[in-house]
Amino acid sequence: MSQDQLDARRKEILTGARTCFARHGYEGATVRRLEEEIGLSRGAIFHHFRDKDSLFLAVAEDDAATMVATVAQHGLVQVMRDLLHRAATTTDDGGDVAGWLGSQLEVSRRLRTDPEFAKRWAARSEAVAEATRERLQRQREAGVLRADVPIGILAQFLELAYDGLVLHLATGRPVHDLEAVLNLVEGAVRRS
Amino acid sequence: MSQDQLDARRKEILTGARTCFARHGYEGATVRRLEEEIGLSRGAIFHHFRDKDSLFLAVAEDDAATMVATVAQHGLVQVMRDLLHRAATTTDDGGDVAGWLGSQLEVSRRLRTDPEFAKRWAARSEAVAEATRERLQRQREAGVLRADVPIGILAQFLELAYDGLVLHLATGRPVHDLEAVLNLVEGAVRRS
Numbered sequence: 148m149s150q151d152q153l154d155a156r157r158k159e160i161l162t163g164a165r166t167c168f169a170r171h172g173y174e175g176a177t178v179r180r181l182e183e184e185i186g187l188s189r190g191a192i193f194h195h196f197r198d199k200d201s202l203f204l205a206v207a208e209d210d211a212a213t214m215v216a217t218v219a220q221h222g223l224v225q226v227m228r229d230l231l232h233r234a235a236t237t238t239d240d241g242g243d244v245a246g247w248l249g250s251q252l253e254v255s256r257r258l259r260t261d262p263e264f265a266k267r268w269a270a271r272s273e274a275v276a277e278a279t280r281e282r283l284q285r286q287r288e289a290g291v292l293r294a295d296v297p298i299g300i301l302a303q304f305l306e307l308a309y310d311g312l313v314l315h316l317a318t319g320r321p322v323h324d325l326e327a328v329l330n331l332v333e334g335a336v337r338r339s
Numbered sequence: 340m341s342q343d344q345l346d347a348r349r350k351e352i353l354t355g356a357r358t359c360f361a362r363h364g365y366e367g368a369t370v371r372r373l374e375e376e377i378g379l380s381r382g383a384i385f386h387h388f389r390d391k392d393s394l395f396l397a398v399a400e401d402d403a404a405t406m407v408a409t410v411a412q413h414g415l416v417q418v419m420r421d422l423l424h425r426a427a428t429t430t431d432d433g434g435d436v437a438g439w440l441g442s443q444l445e446v447s448r449r450l451r452t453d454p455e456f457a458k459r460w461a462a463r464s465e466a467v468a469e470a471t472r473e474r475l476q477r478q479r480e481a482g483v484l485r486a487d488v489p490i491g492i493l494a495q496f497l498e499l500a501y502d503g504l505v506l507h508l509a510t511g512r513p514v515h516d517l518e519a520v521l522n523l524v525e526g527a528v529r530r531s
Binding site: 245246249252253255258259265268272296299300301303304306307308309310311312313314315317318319320324325327328331332334335339 | 437438441444445447450451457464488489491492493495496498499500501502503504505506507509510511512516517519520523524526527531
């Protein structure tokens with residue numbers, strides 16, 4: 148296979164795996180279900196990814212890369228608006244956005260009990276945090292932000308709101324009013 | 340047994356169960372482990388609670404009742420400060436506060452797949468939301484709150500921050516700076 152073919156195959160695996168984790172949760176996404184959703188044998192799948200953990204983290208890292216790019220260009224509030232919009236417009240049962248976020252929550256216990264897993268997860272979070280701080284720094288230089296709170300605190304405030312949105316959506320709670328709530332979040336970091 | 344003895348026994352079971360769920364997670368808290376932690380036989384435990392689900396929800400309802408009382412008196416921001424303080428001062432590995440919150444996250448998938456469980460869980464969330472709105476209404480009458488955003492939106496903003504804090508602590512992330520972040524959350528709902 149050429150590098151292009153390898154990249155395409157990898158992407159295909161990640162897309163199927165994301166859907167499978169969203170539908171069945173992390174524990175419920177058995178190797179058999181992953182094979183069915185991806186449409187490849189376990190041999191083919193695990194030629195590209197060491198194991199289910201690696202596959203899950205690769206999906207998460209893929210999402211983190213997309214998120215870092217969006218944060219850099221439009222900010223973390225826009226990432227939240229996009230997430231809300233996707234969750235609000237999903238029509239299938241429960242929604243794949245909520246499902247995928249839910250499967251991320253399932254690993255929360257692993258984060259406390261498995262230091263290696265926690266380390267890889269932390270790297271992903273730190274990339275998003277870094278992009279958030281850089282974006283806020285540029286916003287401050289443009290005079291858009293409030294001047295009385297350090298960048299690091301503003302960034303953590305936005306991350307707290309993002310985490311809250313993840314938990315809210317992943318537990319299937321109603322999305323109406325959340326747009327107004329996000330306006331309030333955005334207003335809280337801006338110059339009044 | 341007298342009513343007082345029954346109440347005391349019930350309380351004893353809830354305390355042991357909370358510790359067990361915090362240590363082992365929801366799935367990991369087997370009946371055997373619950374027996375060991377509570378110090379009673381399964382017969383005695385399930386005389387008071389129908390099954391493990393009921394026991395878990397009773398612990399959550401117990402916590403919600405405490406939370407409603409604190410929200411009514413001091414507000415949801417104070418609940419967040421208390422949670423942060425307990426997480427910051429816990430010395431054992433990971434901390435029982437984070438552990439208990441983590442076991443609540445584990446049930447997030449159940450919320451999407453088990454309507455009966457989701458209904459009981461929603462009742463608990465609604466009690467806290469109601470107490471938050473009532474407290475904010477009194478704060479507004481006292482002239483403390485910003486006047487340009489409806490109570491319902493301010494309440495959901497605080498709940499979003501609370502959810503974010505739960506996810507942050509349950510995934511074992513660092514607590515430093517979070518006090519300043521909570522000041523920002525509080526400032527965002529107040530008259531400037």
